[in-house]
Amino acid sequence: METAQITRLVEKYGDMLLKISYxxxxxxxxxxxxxxxxxxxxxxxxxxxxxxxxxxxxxxxSAVNVCKNKLKSF
Known part of the structure; x- marks a missing residue:
């Protein structure tokens, strides 16, 4: 993926993913x-x-899976 695409995803979905993870x-x-x-x-x-x-x-x-894996490791 190009840097511009990643930047767009972070700007568009970063806050939502942070809320889900929190x-x-x-x-x-x-x-x-x-x-x-x-x-x-x-x-x-x-x-x-x-x-x-x-x-x-x-x-x-992906957010749900990453969070569940982190909870398992605690």
Missing amino acids: TYLKSRADAEDAVQEIFMRVIEKSPQWTDENHCRNWLIR
Whole structure:
């Protein structure tokens, strides 16, 4: 993915992902780490989404999975 695409995703979905992560983790620092991990996954995997809704759903599902994994590790 290009830097401009990542920047657009962070600007558009960053706050939403932070809220979702905070809901699960109850810590702003842990939620910020989770969001960072989500965007690292986007950079590493470069998923090909069919539309904007698919992208949003992928990011939300990733947020939930990352948070659940963090809760398991505590």
